[in-house]
Amino acid sequence: MDLSVLERVKWLQQQQMVSPDFFEILGSDGREELKRVESYLGNNNDELQSFRHYETIDGCISRTSSFQIEQVKNNEENRVIALQHKRKTEGKTEKIENKKKKKIKTEDETESSMKGKSNMSNSETSSEIQKRDYIHVRARRGEATDRHSLAERARREKLSKKMKCLQDIVPGCNKVTGKAGMLDEIINYVQSLQQQVEFLSMKLSVLNPELEYHINELSTKQFQACFTDLPEAVSKQLMMVDASSFPLQHQESLDYSVINSIQTTTLGSKDQTSSGWEIHSQSLYNNLRTDSVSSFFSLE
Amino acid sequence: MASADKPINTDVPEKDVFALHFLQSLSNLRRQNTFNSPEKTNDRVKKIKKAAYVSMARAAGGTSRLWSRALLRRAAKETNKVVRFSRRKKRVTWLRRRSNRRDPVEEEEKEAERLRNLVPGGGAMETSKLIEETAYYIKCLSMQVKVMQCLVDGLSPK
Numbered sequence: 298m299d300l301s302v303l304e305r306v307k308w309l310q311q312q313q314m315v316s317p318d319f320f321e322i323l324g325s326d327g328r329e330e331l332k333r334v335e336s337y338l339g340n341n342n343d344e345l346q347s348f349r350h351y352e353t354i355d356g357c358i359s360r361t362s363s364f365q366i367e368q369v370k371n372n373e374e375n376r377v378i379a380l381q382h383k384r385k386t387e388g389k390t391e392k393i394e395n396k397k398k399k400k401i402k403t404e405d406e407t408e409s410s411m412k413g414k415s416n417m418s419n420s421e422t423s424s425e426i427q428k429r430d431y432i433h434v435r436a437r438r439g440e441a442t443d444r445h446s447l448a449e450r451a452r453r454e455k456l457s458k459k460m461k462c463l464q465d466i467v468p469g470c471n472k473v474t475g476k477a478g479m480l481d482e483i484i485n486y487v488q489s490l491q492q493q494v495e496f497l498s499m500k501l502s503v504l505n506p507e508l509e510y511h512i513n514e515l516s517t518k519q520f521q522a523c524f525t526d527l528p529e530a531v532s533k534q535l536m537m538v539d540a541s542s543f544p545l546q547h548q549e550s551l552d553y554s555v556i557n558s559i560q561t562t563t564l565g566s567k568d569q570t571s572s573g574w575e576i577h578s579q580s581l582y583n584n585l586r587t588d589s590v591s592s593f594f595s596l597e
Numbered sequence: 598m599a600s601a602d603k604p605i606n607t608d609v610p611e612k613d614v615f616a617l618h619f620l621q622s623l624s625n626l627r628r629q630n631t632f633n634s635p636e637k638t639n640d641r642v643k644k645i646k647k648a649a650y651v652s653m654a655r656a657a658g659g660t661s662r663l664w665s666r667a668l669l670r671r672a673a674k675e676t677n678k679v680v681r682f683s684r685r686k687k688r689v690t691w692l693r694r695r696s697n698r699r700d701p702v703e704e705e706e707k708e709a710e711r712l713r714n715l716v717p718g719g720g721a722m723e724t725s726k727l728i729e730e731t732a733y734y735i736k737c738l739s740m741q742v743k744v745m746q747c748l749v750d751g752l753s754p755k
């Protein structure tokens with residue numbers, strides 16, 4: 298590539314189609330710009346590293362530059378910015394990075410007069426755009442740049458992001474690193490949760506008869522009302538029943554407080570008809586509605 | 598357990614939704630006459646367990662999640678009910694199933710295999726989707742476990 302640049306510069310000299318801009322810019326600040334380009338390219342693709350051989354280019358330029366340098370820096374920045382804008386709009390239309398690189402290469406070859414300078418600024422701006430543009434997958438140095446491996450890498454990164462989310466959910470996953478260990482932990486956790494469900498359902502089946510009458514007769518509407526309207530209200534009846542055994546969280550206490558109250562108040566009246574039940578539970582519900590939090594907490 | 602996970606959306610409904618569904622299913626179970634026989638506790642256990650899973654699937658969003666759909670379908674098969682799900686995506690899942698069967702060569706796929714066996718409906722999902730569904734499933738399962746634990750605690754004699 299350096300040879301080609303050299304050739305191009307020489308060609309330019311011979312043809313004398315050089316615009317004054319080119320040499321103005323490269324005149325005194327040429328070396329600095331080349332250094333800047335090099336700092337960009339130092340971490341980037343191998344192909345563009347050939348631009349390191351700027352000493353030879355320097356030699357060419359020093360021979361030919363004979364113009365006065367007026368406001369070189371401004372011009373330079375303008376050029377760079379103009380080229381950046383051009384590159385940006387092109388970059389956004391492409392989806393894979395290697396495509397972009399290939400396009401840049403072909404464009405370099407087909408540009409006519411500003412080749413030497415435009416090559417370097419192209420690479421610089423393209424590298425800048427590659428850094429700024431987060432949509433594209435970045436091809437790291439030394440890695441394959443064909444489409445499949447890029448897509449594969451994107452997919453893997455997506456997966457690892459999701460695994461990190463899972464890590465937050467599953468307790469105890471932070472210590473283990475690596476996919477294998479984490480997956481093992483997750484599988485163990487799911488299995489343990491399922492075993493817990495089974496165990497608790499066994500327990501429930503034992504406790505079954507106590508629950509039976511109450512659940513049967515209470516309409517679900519009332520349950521719903523209890524859950525949604527009463528995060529804080531607990532009735533005196535409930536407090537009488539099993540206040541000390543209630544967990545402090547409101548929702549749980551509501552759940553079981555309702556059941557417990559019904560349990561204690563209706564154990565003696567199993568013969569009631571369903572309509573009687575509903576009336577009774579209705580009154581209970583009204584009681585629940587009117588009481589306040591403080592009484593509950595004072596008992597605790 | 599924030600719902601601010603960008604890649605995975607794990608907003609699970611509140612505990613009372615789970616509790617409501619579970620209690621509803623339990624009350625339905627109670628209405629069956631053969632339920633309270635002192636023998637056949639095994640059957641009872643199985644029924645309760647199934648009721649727990651089905652109510653969890655309903656509470657977690659019905660048919661909007663793949664695993665809940667698979668759970669409900671499984672349950673419906675056993676009771677010979679006719680269940681209708683929106684079948685728009687069935688073709689895609691069928692294709693996924695085909696492609697997944699050929700894929701246990703990679704190590705990642707081997708481990709995903711185990712997860713697939715655990716999560717209901719896992720066989721038809723691609724790995725990234727599987728991970729999402731697992732996250733949601735874990736949250737729902739833990740909610741369900743809490744609800745059942747509280748029930749048991751409330752009912753157990755002191």
